[in-house]
Amino acid sequence: MIKITQWIVICLVLCVIGGIAFSQELAPPSNVTAADTPNDDGSSVTIKWDAAPEDSGISGYQILRRIAGGGLEEIGGMLPARTTTYVDSTIEKGNAYAYIVRAVSATEATVDSEETVPVQGTGEWFHTGKIPLFVAMILFSTAILWNIYDARSGKEVFVRRIPGLEAVDEAIGRATEMGRSILYILGLGSVDGASTIAGMTILGQVARRTADYETPLRVPCIDPIVLNVVREIVKTSYLDEGRPDAYNEENIFFLSGEQFAYAAGVDGMMIREKPAAIFLQGSFAAESLLMAETGNSIGAIQIAGTDSEHQLPFFIAACDYTLIGEELYAATAYLSRDPMFLGSLKGQDWGKVVIFAAIVLGVILELSGVSWITSLLQRVR
Secondary structure, rough: HHHHHHHHHHHHHHHHHHHHHHHHHHOEEEEEEEEEEOOEEEEOOEEOOOOOOOOOOEEEEEEEEEEEEOOEEEEEEEEOOOOOEEEEOOOOOOEEEEEEEEEEEEEOEEOOOOOOOOEEEOOOOOOHHHHHHHHHHHHHHHHHHHHHHHHHHOOOOOOOOOHHHOHHHHHHHHHHOOOOOOEEEEEEEOOHHHEEEEHHHHHHHHHHHHHHHOOEEEEEEEOHHHHHHHHHHHHHHHOOOOOOOHHHHHHEEEEEOOHHHHHHHHHHHHHHOOOOOEEEEEEOOOHHHHHHHHHOOOEEEEEEEEEOOOOOHHHHOOOOEEEEEEEHHHHHHHHHHHHHHHHHHHHHHHHHHHHHHHHHHHHHHHHHHOOHHHHHHHHOO
16 A cells, blocks of 8 residues: 555656646747738737747747736737737727737646837838739729710710610600600609619609600609609709700609508509509619509500619519619610710720629639639738
């Protein structure tokens, strides 16, 4: 029994001695540096150190920070053993900070690195990682400006066909021949909505044609502010065409502020008045199919347009023509034939062609094992 006890004591002593020796062999992190994080607004500092060898016994790291004239504080918690970089994003601008990297072993023994030189975060004027994006924007802007200049020189500018916009004159002409009205629906959007603004812009071009043809134009609105803006747009269009006497303010009216009450009111107008042409241009939700199906049931020619992707299938199914997504925003250039708008539209098309070509080229190179395009795009953040 005494011998067993002696062996246990000897083993414990050897373990303690081994643990002390191991802790003494624990090397502090080397080449610890702290520097201002590049390409930021000066709100972070990056700390780096060399990776520890596999047999170093280090199980993790702790980052200690000292503000000028203050004590050490731990930040970031315990970091994994293979970590070699830490970004301190909790600094305050204008203060200088020094850092110590503490290595921690499996037995919770610790050893500290030397304290770094105090460093202060500073903001950058230019993000060097976004140079490719900057170059792309310059090229894209140049393409737009060149096409605007080309359009203003008097040359005929070719713009891709958009069947829904080509049918605008057909729809207005049909209503004029039948002696029936045109119903223009702007949907549920407010005056600050992009699709509502695009719809009102198209309305201005439609109003010019209805002024020439003396065709009644009816515009029910769901928003009082949209109502006032639309009245001014239509009035201006009639005035520009020299037909201010043909403008009737009562044809542009507030219907309801509730979604389905508005839809029910519009459907009632369709059934009672049976307009020959219906425009649905703007932002729509669940009421889209209710209005489109009602318009289809009375035999009206319908031209719809929206950037609400969930409503596009309903318009495609129930309407004669549908402006999909960006076609809604291209309508102003297409209908007005203004050189500024046409040049901008064509320049954007050039940009889309370049982007599509870059995607195809990137896919081909990636499949071939060449990934420099992928690496370039990953650096643009």
